[in-house]
Amino acid sequence: MSQPTLPLPPTGLPVGSYATYAEAxxxxxxxxxxxxxxxxxxxVGSDLQMVERVTGRLTWGRAAAAGAASGIxxxxxxxxxxxxxxxxxxNGLAVILLGAVWGALFGAVxxxxGYAATGGRRDFTSRSQIVAKRYDVLCDSRTAEQAREMLARLSLRG
Structure with missing residues (x-):
């Protein structure tokens, strides 16, 4: 029986630091x-934050539509x-379509x-993600200096 893999902290020397993941x-x-x-x-992303971006107002109609869509x-x-x-x-097609209709109906309900249960405490829709304030690129100590020199050339390119 194998042991579960435990998380290990990152190792290496920093060779670059970036404001966005795309830059890293x-x-x-x-x-x-x-x-x-x-x-x-x-x-390595540092100083993690949970960011919730509000995407719109949640109404009775949107709650019913979202439920119906997942129910379908x-x-x-x-x-x-x-x-x-x-x-x-x-008729297999009829059974499938009837299942989708009933699914939409129950999903809407x-x-x-679910919307009524919130009591108006969360009348908006949103998406959440974890982002870092800074992204560091770490490299093995044997090749860190070479990586720094190469990344310095990249920064000169713009």
């Missing part, structure tokens, strides 16, 4: 293009599974019940 990714891509051994490179997929799947076990005389 560009730096590592540059190193790779220059045939640098990138298997010795790590991108569940109903479609149930209808599809039912056709696998149905008689040969059964559940969406409305």
């Amino acid at each position: 990714q560009r730096a590592v891509d540059f190193l790779s293009d220059e045939k640098f051994p990138v298997e010795n490179v790590t991108i 997929w569940f109903g479609f799947l149930v209808g599809l599974l039912l056709t696998l076990f149905a008689d040969a005389d059964t 559940f969406g409305l019940v």
Whole structure:
């Protein structure tokens, strides 16, 4: 029986620091293009923040529509599974469509019940993500100086 892999802190020397992940990714891509051994490179995000971006107002209509949309997929799947076990005389397409309709109906009801349960405390939709304030590129100590020199050339390019 194998042991579960435990998280290990990153190792290596810093060879570059960037404000965005895209910039850090560009730096590592540059190193790779220059045939640098990138298997010795790590991108580390520091000072993590949870950012929630508000995408719109949540209304009764949106709650019902979102519930119906997710319900359609569940109903479609149930209808599809039912056709696998149905008689040969059964119209499979009708069963699938009926499953999608019932799924949409129940999904809309559940969406409305969920919205009502919040009591107006969260009348907006949003997306959340974890972002870092800074992204450091770390490199194995044997090749760190070479990586720094290469990344200095990249920064001169602009």
